[in-house]
Amino acid sequence: xxxxxxxxxxxxxxxxxxxxxxxxxxxxxxxxxxxxxxxxxxxxxxxxxxxxxxxxxxxxxxxxxxxxxxxxxxxxxxxxxxxxxxxxxxxxxxxxxxxxxxxxxxxxxxxxxxxxxxxxxxxxxxxxxxxxxxxxxxxxxxxxxxxxxxxxxxxxxxxxxxxxxxxxxxxxxxxxxxxxxxxxxxxxxxxxxxxxxxxxxxxxxxxxxxxxxxxxxxxxxxxxxxxxxxxxxxxxxxxxxxxxxxxxxxxxxxxxxxxxxxxxxxxxxxxxxxxxxxxxxxxxxxxxxxxxxxxxxxxxxxxxxxxxxxxxxxxxxxxxxxxxxxxxxxxxxxxxxxxxxx
Amino acid sequence: xxxxxxxxxxxxxxxxxxxxxxxxxxxxxxxxxxxxxxxxxxxxxxx
Numbered sequence: 157x158x159x160x161x162x163x164x165x166x167x168x169x170x171x172x173x174x175x176x177x178x179x180x181x182x183x184x185x186x187x188x189x190x191x192x193x194x195x196x197x198x199x200x201x202x203x204x205x206x207x208x209x210x211x212x213x214x215x216x217x218x219x220x221x222x223x224x225x226x227x228x229x230x231x232x233x234x235x236x237x238x239x240x241x242x243x244x245x246x247x248x249x250x251x252x253x254x255x256x257x258x259x260x261x262x263x264x265x266x267x268x269x270x271x272x273x274x275x276x277x278x279x280x281x282x283x284x285x286x287x288x289x290x291x292x293x294x295x296x297x298x299x300x301x302x303x304x305x306x307x308x309x310x311x312x313x314x315x316x317x318x319x320x321x322x323x324x325x326x327x328x329x330x331x332x333x334x335x336x337x338x339x340x341x342x343x344x345x346x347x348x349x350x351x352x353x354x355x356x357x358x359x360x361x362x363x364x365x366x367x368x369x370x371x372x373x374x375x376x377x378x379x380x381x382x383x384x385x386x387x388x389x390x391x392x393x394x395x396x397x398x399x400x401x402x403x404x405x406x407x408x409x410x411x412x413x414x415x416x417x418x419x420x421x422x423x424x425x426x427x428x429x430x431x432x433x434x435x436x437x438x439x440x441x442x443x444x445x446x447x448x449x450x451x452x453x454x455x456x457x458x459x460x461x462x463x464x465x466x467x468x469x470x471x472x473x474x475x476x477x478x479x480x481x482x483x484x485x486x487x488x489x490x491x492x493x494x495x496x497x498x
Numbered sequence: 499x500x501x502x503x504x505x506x507x508x509x510x511x512x513x514x515x516x517x518x519x520x521x522x523x524x525x526x527x528x529x530x531x532x533x534x535x536x537x538x539x540x541x542x543x544x545x
Contacts, residue, residue: 321503331514332518335518336521339522340525344528356519359518359519360519363514363519366515370504373507373508407501408501
């Protein structure tokens with residue numbers, strides 16, 4: 157959260173995160189190439205580099221796609237989410253170098269432009285075994301490039317959160333294209349069961365995590381539609397101090413915060429990247445998003461000056477130790493008198 | 499996450515959980531068993 161755009165708002169946590177990414181990438185590439193030399197002594201350096209980068213990119217996209225549902229299922233994984241976009245950019249760079257090496261190795265020595273060769277040299281689309289597998293990899297790389305290029309908050313605000321989120325949800329299409337790229341490419345020539353086994357394990361893990369998290373989220377959404385009156389949402393005692401109880405009212409989720417002798421309710425959806433505000437806590441008097449630390453005043457849903465982010469607020473009431481919330485959301489940033497615990 | 503996004507995520511992953519394993523299995527099923535594309539060719543002579 158910053159008032160002005162910076163290339164990267166560095167802090168110790170981000171530096172540590174990026175150092176771990178860089179060290180992990182270097183260690184993987186080194187180990188893969190050394191093992192490759194031992195297991196396949198006749199393989200060329202280019203082949204080993206292409207394979208090392210390709211498998212690393214595949215591993216990284218599995219890690220990246222697992223972070224979201226892991227955080228939904230267990231909040232201990234939240235630190236991984238904090239700087240996930242750097243991991244995404246690193247994954248794109250690894251995949252891009254893999255693509256460039258492959259393009260030179262397999263299409264760079266003819267009399268046709270390598271890109272033209274990539275797009276036209278194999279047109280057997282009707283055959284699974286001979287499918288032009290490099291095309292899905294190329295398309296995935298274009299999506300990953302668009303995501304990496306627009307990963308900065310500047311683009312989030314410029315494109316609007318709706319368009320930005322839609323663009324970045326294309327990572328699922330990129331993932332499907334990468335699975336096709338590997339299944340119809342490397343798996344067709346790789347006779348060892350290791351690659352197929354690892355790919356199947358990764359696929360099952362990622363899809364299981366996402367489906368499990370999605371099913372859990374759907375259960376939270378099953379609540380009656382609100383009437384015009386205040387809705388009873390919980391007992392006061394059900395809300396921990398400086399924390400929230402997340403309730404579903406109508407179509408959206410509301411985070412009901414308790415702080416001191418006050419109760420306030422704001423939208424559960426952070427204005428930055430849709431993070432779950434109700435899973436954050438109140439720090440220095442502000443609701444703090446657990447994803448990237450964006451802050452809002454619980455009484456209004458507005459970020460403290462000079463920040464300008466706002467989320468809708470809700471009227472609250474306490475009757476006989478129970479918390480009631482008006483189901484009608486107020487305009488983002490509207491100040492509301494908190495309900496008082498007597 | 500807003501409700502429309504949650505629903506989109508749910509259905510996208512249900513679809514992927516069906517389609518991607520099917521694609522992987524199909525690709526393994528059509529995989530060649532290591533026989534050469536030109537079994538009649540004598541590679542030693544070609545050298």
